[in-house]
Amino acid sequence: MDSEELRKKVELSFLSAFYGKLLTENQRRVLSLYCEEDLSLGEIAGELSISRQAVHEALTRASSRMTEMEALLGLAARYHRTEEGLKKIHDLLQRKQYDQAEQMIAAMLDWDQED
Numbered sequence: 001m002d003s004e005e006l007r008k009k010v011e012l013s014f015l016s017a018f019y020g021k022l023l024t025e026n027q028r029r030v031l032s033l034y035c036e037e038d039l040s041l042g043e044i045a046g047e048l049s050i051s052r053q054a055v056h057e058a059l060t061r062a063s064s065r066m067t068e069m070e071a072l073l074g075l076a077a078r079y080h081r082t083e084e085g086l087k088k089i090h091d092l093l094q095r096k097q098y099d100q101a102e103q104m105i106a107a108m109l110d111w112d113q114e115d
Contacts, residue, residue: 009035012059015066018075027062030055081111 001009013035020028033044034055041059045052070076085108092101 009038012063012066015070015076016062018073018079019066019069022069023062023065027058027065030058031062034059078111082108085111 012031016023016028016031016035020031023031029048030044033039033047034041039047041052041055044055048055085104089101089104089108092098092104
């Protein structure tokens, strides 16, 4: 598997944590087999008794749907931003830089007002 394919699988898997429930049952199943069980399109087709083309279309539609939802709602981006902010705060606290940590917390609280 090349790095681009791996990146795509990781991104799809991450987005599915936020938007997977918005997909059809078939899309969720195909996505799970593709991302979590690391099956090829041909293997998924055999597992679900559908064509390889149907697997490809289900993955494409699932990806498009989740990308649209992310563009509208931004939940995954917000999660990443919050996680990075918390790591920075943790680092500041470890270095006993309490004023900067408080400023970072205040900035993070303001993010909610921006969104």
